[in-house]
Structure formats: C-alpha cells, structure tokens
Amino acid sequence: MSALSLLSPELPWAKHPGRALLRLALPITVSMVSFSTMTLASTAFVASVGSDELAGVGLAGVIGFALICFGVGMLRGAKTLVSQAIGAGRRDRIPELFGAALVLAVVLGLVALAAGQLVAPWIAALSASARAGAFAAQYLAIRSLGAPLVLLYAALREASYGVGDTRTPMRASLCGNAVNIALDAYLILGLHWGVQGAAVATIFGNLTELAVLAWPMRGQLRVVRVARRAIRDVIAQGAPNGLQFVMEVGSFLILTLLVASMSAVDGAAHQLVLHLINVSFLPAHALAEAAAVLVGQAVGASQDGLVSRVARRALALGAGYSTVCLAVFAVLGGTITHAMAAGDPVLAARALVLLHVSFAFLVADAANVIARGVLRGASDVRYAAIVGMITSWVTTPPLAWLLGIHWGYGAAGGWAGLAAEIVVGAGLFWLRVARGGWRPAAAAARRALAGTAV
DSSP states (O other), X not given: OOHHHHHSOOOTTTTOHHHHHHHHHHHHHHHHHHHHHHHHHHHHHHHTTOHXXXXXXXXXXXXXXXXXXXXXXXHHHHHHHHHHHHHXXXXXXXXXXXXXXXXHHHHHHHHHHHHHHHHGGGGGGXXXXXXXXXXXXXXXXXXXXXXXXXXXXXHHHHHHHHXXXXXXXXXXXXXXXXXXXXXXXXXXXXXXXXXXXHHHHHHHHHHHHHHHHHTTTHHHHHTOOOOHHHHHHHHHHHHHHHHHHHHHHHHHHHHHHHHHHHOHHHHHHHHHHHHHHHHHHHHXXXXXXXXXXXXXXXXXXXXXXXXXXXXXXXXXHHHHXXXXXXXXXXXXXXXXXXXXXTTOHHHHHHHHHHHHHHTTTHHHHHHHHHHXXXXXXXXXXXXXXXXXXXXXHHHHHHHIIIIIIISOOTHHHHHHHHHHHHHHHHHHHHHHHHHTTTHHHHHHHHHHHHHTOO
C-alpha cells in the first residue's frame, strides 16, 4: 500500500453511494432544468416571432456552443483533479487548481469571442433560408460577446463540484435563468428586438450566474494561486475531453447544418424537439457529473472498489428516469409539440416525428453520459475521447446525409444517425467500465498526485 493511500481519509459516503449521488445530483439537475427552462423560454419567445427567427437562433446557438465547447470540456478536468485531491486529503492543491481553471477560462473565452465575431458574417450562407441565415448572423455576433463569462462561470462551477458543493452553482443558475426570462419578455415582446433581444438577454443571464456564483466563493478566490504545474495538469486531464467535445459538437453541427439545408421547418423542428428531449437527459447528465466527483474521490483515496458501485447506482437512477420520460412523451407527445409549435400545424407534425425517432435513444443516452462521467472521474479520458470521436463521426454525419438527404427522409433520417451514435457509444463505454479498463489510468492519476506532495 502506498504512502498516499495510508494518508487518505475514509470516504463518508462509502456505505451509501446512492444517497451521495442523489445529494450531489439533485442540485445539478435543478441547475440543468433551470438552464433548459431558460433555453425553452427563449425558444418559445423567438418562436412566437417566426420560424425563420427560430431556425436562425437554433443554428447560431449550435455554432456558438461549438466555439466554447473545447473550453467547457477542458475545464471539466479541474473538477476531476479537485475531487481526486479531496479523496487523497490533498486540499493544499485546491487553490492552484482553482487558479489554473480561471486562467484557462479567460484565455479560451477571449479566443471564442474573437472567433464568434469572425464567423458571424459567414454563417448567413449556411441556412436554406436567407432570412433565417441573417438572423443567425445577428444572434451569433452578439451572443459570442458573452463567451468569457460562460467559461469563467464553468471554471468556478467545475471547481465547486469538485469539492462537493453543487448547491451554490444551482442558486447561481436559478438567478441567471430568472434574469434571462425577464429580459426575454421585455426585449422580445416589449421592445420587439427579436433575435437581438434574445442574445442580449442571454448575456445578462450569464453575467448574473457568474456574479451570484463568485460572491460566496470570494474567500476561496482570495487564496487562488497560479502555478504552471497545475495549469499543465488541468490541460492534460481536460484536453482529451475538450477535443472530444469539439469533435462531437462538430458532428452535431454538421447534422444541424444538413437539417437546416432541408427546409426552415425541418430546422425549426430539430431545435424544438432538441430542447424538449433535453428535459429527459438532464438528470442523467447530473448523475454523470455526480458520479465523476465520487469516482474521483474514490480514486484519490485508493478505493477503486467503490467505482463500480457508484457506476451501477448512477445507471439505475438515470435509466429509470429516462424510461419514465419516454412513456410520458409516448402518451403526450402530440399535445406537447403542438403547444411548443405556437399553433403552426406543419411544424408540430414535423416535430412529433422527430420526437418518435428519439425514443430509440432516450434510455441509451442516459447510459452513455453516465459511463463517460465514471471514466472521467477515473482519469480514463483518452479512451472516452477516442470512442466518442469515432462513433460521432462514423455514424451521425454520414447517416444524416444518406438517410436525410439522399434517401429523402428529412430531419428524421438525420436523427436516426444520431440514435446510432448514442447506442453504439453507450455499449462501448459500459464495456470499458465493467471490465475495469479504467484502472491503469486511475493508478497513474494517484502516482501523479503523490508526486505533487511537499
């Protein structure tokens, strides 16, 4: 037994990992539901203006996220390292890990802001409707100004999750949501600013989130240290995940562009149903984040036997919730899509078809993201990145073109390719978890942590 394991504290949740998962995941779920509600509200406000506006905002939203997704993935590495340090009793490392996350957030946020301004004038040509393309360009030019705010918030959120605090980010998310929705109503309906109002409202929502999260963390921020070693560690841990995010978002962006090129109705239905089914994904994503924290603590404390227990509990909870959502959508899907389509029967019918296609992957998506969370917590980030990149590019874009455009199935064909990506990925990730392929990476993480001891 290593000296590090002898010094590692006992994990208080070891006997009841399911309870610990729920304790961490419930606030994260509320945060994600809050974000989803914010997105749905913005979508509803923009949809009330017109389908071209909705399609433009949806296209620009995907491109905008593509610009920051590497940073979001990179910063998740800080959460893993913080949780492993907690498990190993190495709280002395936390100030420098916080500092590394903040430095990377600022740099990557400024890069994303500049990229957004450069890309915005060119995306008008990517939509089937010139009018929708113009709205997309307007939205992206404004929305990208908030990229540094988004990544700074992500840095603080991931660090907060790593120390086991998921409630403070939840409160920040709720406050940001309230500000965004209020400004959406005022700017879009009151001042008739359209997509520009939606973008401005989102930026102020992001600013509110950051301020509300940073204030109670001010004591931790005062002792932040910037250390090259910690920056290198976060990059090493987060870069594969960031690259995976880029490739997968790139694949999904191609899917969105293919769907947008079919018709404005297809593009609008794609965005509408995407926001709808996100509600079914949110608890699974929250459980994945919670599992990453607990697995990181277990790895840091040299208690690898807890990893499989955490994984099984998280899978049972996530798959169970997704199954309930599937049943609700099967029964009430028509009513829900009609209400979200704001009285447009063509859009409602197209959206209902996509909702039915999603039934093929709702439960598998929960399994997919939870397995990834487990692997991230164990520092097995390279395998997750490689499998994620291969499955996303081999399935979604080719099948979207073949089924959606060449064979004429439209957006439904594109979503069939997405279903294949999710189901195949879920199987490969869980095979890795079940067989213990993550153990060498976990052992290497412990050796690296021991090497930083003073």
